[in-house]
Amino acid sequence: MRNGNITDHEAKDVVGAGVDEALPAARPSTGARRNPASADAIRQAAADILAEDGYARFSIEAVARRARAGKPTIYRWWPSKAALLLDVYHRQKQGVVNPDTGDLVEDLTAFLDSLFRHWRDTPTGPVFRSVIAEAQSEDSAAEALRSYMEGRFSHSAKMIERARERGEVAAHVDPRLAIELVVGFAYIRLLTGRLDMETAAVRAAVCLFVDGWRAAPAARP
Amino acid sequence: MRNGNITDHEAKDVVGAGVDEALPAARPSTGARRNPASADAIRQAAADILAEDGYARFSIEAVARRARAGKPTIYRWWPSKAALLLDVYHRQKQGVVNPDTGDLVEDLTAFLDSLFRHWRDTPTGPVFRSVIAEAQSEDSAAEALRSYMEGRFSHSAKMIERARERGEVAAHVDPRLAIELVVGFAYIRLLTGRLDMETAAVRAAVCLFVDGWRAAPAARP
DNA sequence: TTATCTAAACGGGCCGTTTCGTTTAGTCAA
DNA sequence: TTGACTAAACGAAACGGCCCGTTTAGATAA
Numbered sequence: 285m286r287n288g289n290i291t292d293h294e295a296k297d298v299v300g301a302g303v304d305e306a307l308p309a310a311r312p313s314t315g316a317r318r319n320p321a322s323a324d325a326i327r328q329a330a331a332d333i334l335a336e337d338g339y340a341r342f343s344i345e346a347v348a349r350r351a352r353a354g355k356p357t358i359y360r361w362w363p364s365k366a367a368l369l370l371d372v373y374h375r376q377k378q379g380v381v382n383p384d385t386g387d388l389v390e391d392l393t394a395f396l397d398s399l400f401r402h403w404r405d406t407p408t409g410p411v412f413r414s415v416i417a418e419a420q421s422e423d424s425a426a427e428a429l430r431s432y433m434e435g436r437f438s439h440s441a442k443m444i445e446r447a448r449e450r451g452e453v454a455a456h457v458d459p460r461l462a463i464e465l466v467v468g469f470a471y472i473r474l475l476t477g478r479l480d481m482e483t484a485a486v487r488a489a490v491c492l493f494v495d496g497w498r499a500a501p502a503a504r505p
Numbered sequence: 506m507r508n509g510n511i512t513d514h515e516a517k518d519v520v521g522a523g524v525d526e527a528l529p530a531a532r533p534s535t536g537a538r539r540n541p542a543s544a545d546a547i548r549q550a551a552a553d554i555l556a557e558d559g560y561a562r563f564s565i566e567a568v569a570r571r572a573r574a575g576k577p578t579i580y581r582w583w584p585s586k587a588a589l590l591l592d593v594y595h596r597q598k599q600g601v602v603n604p605d606t607g608d609l610v611e612d613l614t615a616f617l618d619s620l621f622r623h624w625r626d627t628p629t630g631p632v633f634r635s636v637i638a639e640a641q642s643e644d645s646a647a648e649a650l651r652s653y654m655e656g657r658f659s660h661s662a663k664m665i666e667r668a669r670e671r672g673e674v675a676a677h678v679d680p681r682l683a684i685e686l687v688v689g690f691a692y693i694r695l696l697t698g699r700l701d702m703e704t705a706a707v708r709a710a711v712c713l714f715v716d717g718w719r720a721a722p723a724a725r726p
Numbered sequence: 727t728t729a730t731c732t733a734a735a736c737g738g739g740c741c742g743t744t745t746c747g748t749t750t751a752g753t754c755a756a
Numbered sequence: 757t758t759g760a761c762t763a764a765a766c767g768a769a770a771c772g773g774c775c776c777g778t779t780t781a782g783a784t785a786a
Contacts, residue, residue, distance in 0.1 A: 322766085340642035343740055354767045359742070388718075416696060417641035420634045421561035430697050444718070454720045461710060462718055465690050472689035475637060475696075476651050489682060496717025497609075497665070497683060499675045542731075564775055575732045580777070 325351040326358055331372050335407035339414035342369075366418045366425030370432070373415055376408045382440065388447035392466060392490040395443065397483050399470050404479045413474060437463055453494075466493060546572040547579055552593050556628035560635035563590075587639045587646035591653070594632045598623075603661060609668035613687060613711045616664065618704050620691050625700045634695060658684055674715075687714060 329351035333342050344365060348355045362368040380402050383394040403409035419425040437460050444459035453462075469489060473479055481489075550572035554563050565586060569576045583589040601623050604615040624630035640646040658681050665680035674683075690710060694700055702710075 338642060344742085345740055348767090352767080354769095355741095356743080357766065360765080365741095413641045417638040420638035420696070421559060426698060430699075433693075433697055447718075451720055453718045457713065457718045458709075462713060464693065465686065465710070465713060468689035468691075468693035469686050470689075471696070472654075472685065472692045475641070475692070476654055477647060478651075488679075489686070492678065492683060492686060493714070494718050496719075497674045497678045497715050498717075499672055565777085566775055569732095573732080575734095576776095577778080578731065581730090586776095 322351060322353050322357065323361060326353055326361070326368075327372055327375065329353075330368055331376065331407055331411065334369075334372070334410050334414055338410060339417055342414060344368075364422070364424055366415070366422050366428065369411065369415050369418055369425070370428050373408065373411045376406060376411060377402075379406070382443065384443070384446060386450070388444070388452050389487065389490050389494055391443045391447070392494070393483065393487045395440065396466065396470060396486045396490065397481075400473070400479045400481055400486070403470075403474055409474060409479065416475065433467075437467065440467065462493070466490075543572060543574050543578065544582060547574055547582070547589075548593055548596065550574075551589055552597065552628055552632065555590075555593070555631050555635055559631060560638055563635065565589075585643070585645055587636070587643050587649065590632065590636050590639055590646070591649050594629070594636055597627065597629045597632060600627070603664065605664070605667060607671070609665070609673050610708065610711050610715055612664045612668070613715070614704065614708045616661065617687065617691060617707045617711065618702075621694070621700045621702055621707070624691075624695055630695060630700065637696065654688075657688065661688065683714070687711075 326347060330342070330347045333346055333350060342365075344355055344358055347353075347368070348358055358368070362371060379398075381394060381398045383391045383398075385391055385394070403412065415425065415429055419429040441459035441463040444453060444457070444462050447453040448455065448457065448459065473481070547568060551563070551568045554567055554571060563586075565576055565579055568574075568589070569579055579589070583592065600619075602615060602619045604612045604619075606612055606615070624633065636646060636650055640650040662680035662684040665674060665678070665683050668674040669676065669678065669680065694702070
């Protein structure tokens with residue numbers, strides 16, 4: 285699942301950290317003795333259905349059928365559809381880079397490029413879109429999404445913090461807000477199905493963030 | 506429904522234009538003679554359910570019950586759940602300002618402020634979130650959302666075009682891309698339930714867009 | 727008369743839960 | 757080491773309930 289489009293010397297670390305234990309850590313609700321069992325088959329079936337048929341056909345019954353598992357088994361391990369969705373997503377989001385090239389524009393371009401590619405070329409895109417959809421009608425999913433985004437922001441904001449330490453970014457810039465603007469752009473592209481951006485176009489967008497839009501140097505204090 | 510928080514002399518026009526006929530214009534599928542009939546009651550019931558119970562409880566059966574209408578009547582006039590949703594949304598999105606104060610930061614701040622307030626204080630927020638959720642599993646909703654966003658971008662980009670004509674914004678800035686960044690920020694806030702921003706915080710975000718993040722004036726050509 | 731309406735009912739699917747035997751992994755005596 | 761015991765976890769099937777999109781029947785109104 286490693287993404288080869290960002291060369292290795294550029295990639296500082298691979299995301300996946302930061303929020304790894306916000307999920308309802310698969311474990312039977314009773315004080316049990318036994319082991320997970322068919323949990324992997326269930327996750328795999330869920331991911332396959334999402335990738336092949338999309339969220340519309342994602343149901344616990346369909347997952348159970350495909351995994352040759354009983355519905356009660358699924359409900360024992362995951363309290364809700366949203367929990368299963370988030371579990372599947374968390375295990376797929378490896379592979380997005382958090383680069384450290386020494387230049388902010390390059391870092392952000394590589395980050396967005398990698399994110400778009402990841403969402404486009406792996407089941408992660410459909411899965412994440414499903415999580416967002418579910419979060420619009422299910423409180424537990426909304427809360428999970430919120431806390432996931434929180435972690436994502438904190439983690440990715442480090443790119444901007446490093447740039448600020450290098451003196452590349454002004455001191456008054458809040459890295460968390462800044463990265464939220466960048467992720468917001470990725471978000472709107474994902475949800476409206478427009479992920480097919482050339483690297484040059486991604487860089488142009490990043491420059492709009494970093495350099496601003498003003499014709500003359502900014503005069504604001 | 507007019508929003509009084511932006512004073513009148515600042516508001517150039519009230520949005521609602523631009524995409525008003527992308528929707529599947531309520532009309533019976535047969536070549537009919539009669540009039541709409543209970544269409545208004547149906548739309549009202551749909552809006553009420555979304556506002557009171559959220560998308561989770563929004564079903565054609567529930568709308569029909571509440572409007573004391575028959576399900577076939579609804580299906581005759583709106584081909585899908587998504588069509589009814591979009592119809593309701595289109596009739597509620599009046600009231601967001603598209604300001605022209607002569608200053609880009611003020612314009613965008615007022616725009617975002619008004620959008621957040623509108624999404625927070627009217628049923629529009631839940632309704633739009635529902636449209637987005639529906640678009641993740643229903644092709645027709647996805648297409649309608651895409652074309653709606655297209656129109657929204659084109660319309661709001663005029664704020665930036667005006668600033669560019671005033672010489673406030675550099676010539677190389679693409680107004681459509683720029684406004685997409687701004688709307689992306691609003692989007693991520695809506696979908697993660699964080700619309701409660703002070704005007705000052707909104708302005709700070711806008712300044713990050715307009716002025717950029719760099720410590721020193723940008724050196725890019 | 728004729729098109730539209732409400733209301734009721736259709737078969738089908740999924741929800742989350744309960745019931746029912748069966749499988750399976752740890753425990754412990756022989 | 758082996759074999760029997762025990763109890764958690766299992767798959768399958770069925771529950772009542774809600775909703776889907778469609779069909780039918782009978783009332784209503786231009």
